[in-house]
Amino acid sequence: SQQGEEDPQALSIQEGENATMNCSYKTSINNLQWYRQNSGRGLVHLILIRSNEREKHSGRLRVTLDTSKKSSSLLITASRAADTASYFCATDAGGYSSASKIIFGSGTRLSIRP
Amino acid sequence: EAGVAQSPRYKIIEKRQSVAFWCNPISGHATLYWYQQILGQGPKLLIQFQNNGVVDDSQLPKDRFSAERLKGVDSTLKIQPAKLEDSAVYLCASSTIPGTAVTLDTQYFGPGTRLTVL
Numbered sequence: 001s002q003q004g005e006e007d008p009q010a011l012s013i014q015e016g017e018n019a020t021m022n023c024s025y026k027t028s029i030n031n032l033q034w035y036r037q038n039s040g041r042g043l044v045h046l047i048l049i050r051s052n053e054r055e056k057h058s059g060r061l062r063v064t065l066d067t068s069k070k071s072s073s074l075l076i077t078a079s080r081a082a083d084t085a086s087y088f089c090a091t092d093a094g095g096y097s098s099a100s101k102i103i104f105g106s107g108t109r110l111s112i113r114p
Numbered sequence: 115e116a117g118v119a120q121s122p123r124y125k126i127i128e129k130r131q132s133v134a135f136w137c138n139p140i141s142g143h144a145t146l147y148w149y150q151q152i153l154g155q156g157p158k159l160l161i162q163f164q165n166n167g168v169v170d171d172s173q174l175p176k177d178r179f180s181a182e183r184l185k186g187v188d189s190t191l192k193i194q195p196a197k198l199e200d201s202a203v204y205l206c207a208s209s210t211i212p213g214t215a216v217t218l219d220t221q222y223f224g225p226g227t228r229l230t231v232l
Binding site for chain 2: 035042045088103104
């Protein structure tokens with residue numbers, strides 16, 4: 001079963017607007033990452049936030065993490081047509097020795113209207 | 115820097131046939147992952163290698179799927195025999211996790227192999 005669940009499943013906004021998508025997870029994590037996947041391509045890493053961090057920025061991206069609510073949000077400001085893609089959160093549910101349980105969510109499909 | 119290479123990019127087979135995918139990770143990356151991504155879903159981890167050892171294959175259907183990473187560099191994933199439900203994109207990723215790290219590191223993904231089982 002999926003640990004991370006993104007919300008909403010699909011989002012359509014006007015170019016220039018901000019887009020917010022959320023990720024909820026079930027078990028304790030070491031860190032959480034967001035990835036982008038353009039149609040027909042592999043995933044690209046966007047940002048990593050560790051369990052002891054609450055907020056992180058990277059260019060037009062802002063990620064928050066609330067470990068008490070087991071949730072994270074990804075905000076894309078001033079959206080562009082090139083931001084049209086699916087966005088996935090991935091969690092590391094911890095493990096032992098060198099093993100980590102990596103689980104991806106089901107994704108949010110973002111469409112930017114011109 | 116060259117990215118993660120995968121081949122073939124597309125494969126169409128009949129059910130009960132065998133198929134193999136190949137992945138060459140980024141040079142120097144110790145950890146290699148194989149994921150299965152069914153249309154409309156997120157990637158599901160099948161197997162994780164660290165160098166040439168397996169660290170997690172809990173979600174690999176071992177009755178039909180096998181994977182190896184000889185010499186700790188490139189890797190092959192095999193399905194034998196294939197079923198209709200194996201139709202998916204198979205993604206390979208690599209990262210630089212050192213031998214004793216326990217946390218998720220940034221993964222670099224290849225373009226994937228789209229498998230269609232008829």
